[in-house]
Amino acid sequence: MWRKPAGDGQTLPPGLVERWKAEQAELRAKMVVAPLPDVPRYVAGADAAFVNPGDGPEGGAGRVVACALVYDRVERRAVEVAHAVRPLEVPYVPTFLSFREGPAVAEAIRKLTHPFGVVCFDGQGYAHPRRCGLAVHLGVTLDVPAIGCGKSRLIGTYDELGDQPGDTSALMHAGEQVGLVLRTKVRTNPVFVSVGHRVDLPSAVRVLQACLTKYRIPEPTRLADIEVAKVKKRVLAGVA
């Protein structure tokens, strides 16, 4: 006996996708691309995790756990950490990631009190079908400089790049460069960098390279990933 594909394949409210597309178009229109004067000392990072992902809309038990932090490049450590937990409203639909984890991530970022020059997101920015990935969506919404740094590709094509840290390849889509594929570590898959808001690609790449240590992912994002895992454990343990 066959079954409908478990996990996704869920029926979304009629017209929701169209409304989402319209919202992405509006946000995309407000995006600003400009170089950053200098690589800021304080770079924020954010990430999200899920509790009972499958229970999405119906189950009611699904939760989105988000964490945002401010990383000090000089002391190489986080100087502030904030988090947020919100109910999981929608399933994951490719190209609409922002609507699933965006609200929680935005709430966590808004809780930060320590100043920062730019936020690094775990996902695409301009390298999106409608040029409105997570980094553009939240960067514009919060009107804060933002960079998209994904661990895998959403759209675009690129020529194979060199195997040395710092080697790059242009990420192309529909005849334009939407981002840069960057090798951050030897014998490791590259990351996908793209503009979010109030930055340009060269600035974004400089910021990321200034935030790299011994890992593939820039420190702000890596530390946020570690923090969000801790918060998730506390949520699972029922700690308030």
Place this chain on the structure above:
DNA sequence: GCGACAG
């Protein structure tokens, strides 16, 4: 029409 598809 047939894949691909951030986290």
Place this chain on the structure above:
DNA sequence: ATCTTGTCGC
């Protein structure tokens, strides 16, 4: 992203 232990490698 999440389901999941140990294990091969630097």
